[in-house]
Amino acid sequence: MNVAKILVVIDPKKESDLILTRAARLARSCEASLELYVAAYSTALEGSYWFDKEGLEKAHRGYLQGKRAWLNGVIGALQSEGVAVEGFVEWSKPLHRAVLERAEHMHADLIMIQAEHHSVMARALFTNSDWHLIRESQIPLWFVHEREWGDHLSVAAAVDPLHAHSKAEGLDDQLLQTAHGLACQLPGELHVIHAYEPIPAGVIAEFDAIVANYEFYREEVRNRHREGLDALLKKSVEPSTIVHFEEGTPERVLPQIVNEENIDMIVMGAMSRNGLDKLFIGNTAERVLDHLRCDILILKSQDPN
Structure with a gap:
């Protein structure tokens, strides 16, 4: 598969070791670069500053700063393993639209994303965002399963x-x-x-x-x-x-x-x-x-x- 740029969608609230391991393995085998992408959004934060625009903007910056700090640690670990990787964090929703726009902006050849899983049934459960991506994305989509x-x-x-x-x-x-x-x-x-x-x-x-x-x-x-x-x-x-x-x-x-x-x-x-x-x-x-x-x-x- 001819892949030069891979967009890896990361959710800081989920365990991300598997998708990062998969992405790094593919990047090495294809000599490709990764961009780790976080579309950050907090409904609770949005609802806390109804009449304080300046306060909301400050809260946004603080929230994004925390996500960037976390992502920089992940990027540093991958770079130490010889993987060509960058990161990008933005305040955006809905997720599928943010992912597609970012993929188009960076001219990605592949989107990797982790599907939700149900541990009892041991199978992937696709979210609304996943289905939108399947219908609308014009580049390949790689959904990562939880198994090693x-x-x-x-x-x-x-x-x-x-x-x-x-x-x-x-x-x-x-x-x-x-x-x-x-x-x-x-x-x-x-x-x-x-x-x-x-x-x-x-x-x-x-x-x-x-x-x-x-x-x-x-x-x-x-x-x-x-x-x-x-x-x-x-x-x-x-x-x-x-x-x-x-x-x-x-x-x-x-x-x-x-x-x-x-x-x-x-x-x-x-x-x-x-x-x-x-x-x-x-x-x-x-x-x-x-x-x-x-x-x-x-x-x-x-x-x-």
């Missing part, structure tokens, strides 16, 4: 060679190339996952008409998806790639394989839709993200419609 990484990783690409789930043509090649690059750089082994449905969404009403020939139909669908996957793999990855070709919905298959194979990171695509469509949760990425117990790298494609 070893020296050798398992990196997976979730592909859809027949575009059954509205992926743009060419996105699968990008997913495979990115996952392959990460597997080489971090390093790790490469997995490719393709889940297909024997009865595509939207044709259930016609099920009675094909039920008599269902097994023949099912085999035809399987063969078509297998041919598409083989063609994609032939031009993009080596024979040593571990391939998972499973019947079922992505919402069920992807989390299952991630858990069974101890996948450390999955690379998947999401669509940037124009107009009102972008307001709705509808693509595969948005339906499965909360259920994946690993880091998630999301690449975007633009819907030509």
